Amino acid sequence: MPAWKHHVFVCTNKRPPGHPKGSCADRGCAEVAAALGAALEQDEALWENVKLQTSNCLGPCRAGPTLVVYPEGTWYGGVTAADVPEIVREHFHGGRPVKRLVLEG
Numbered sequence: 001m002p003a004w005k006h007h008v009f010v011c012t013n014k015r016p017p018g019h020p021k022g023s024c025a026d027r028g029c030a031e032v033a034a035a036l037g038a039a040l041e042q043d044e045a046l047w048e049n050v051k052l053q054t055s056n057c058l059g060p061c062r063a064g065p066t067l068v069v070y071p072e073g074t075w076y077g078g079v080t081a082a083d084v085p086e087i088v089r090e091h092f093h094g095g096r097p098v099k100r101l102v103l104e105g
């Protein structure tokens, strides 16, 4: 059984137009998930250690696009595809969450 260092869930939920909560799909989650997937595929160390899953609604919809990284339980919000290299470098390689994107509980 794989022993991933990080398990990442990216919300890709889409709601109908006009829904009061909106959705991560309206805010660019597909690009975030694609950028993360591409980063993992291009980095052998990450491919072995980081598992990426798309997910239905994770809860903090208005802060989307959202993702959560386990086992540490770090929540990110307002993530764009442009933020992915920093998350990869700082969090996945460096073990330091990107504070400016962390959702506070």
Ligand code: FES
Residues within 6 Å of the ligand: 011, 012, 013, 014, 022, 023, 024, 025, 056, 057, 058, 059, 060, 061, 062, 064, 065, 066
């Ligand atoms: S729609 Fe993404 S967190 Fe709810």
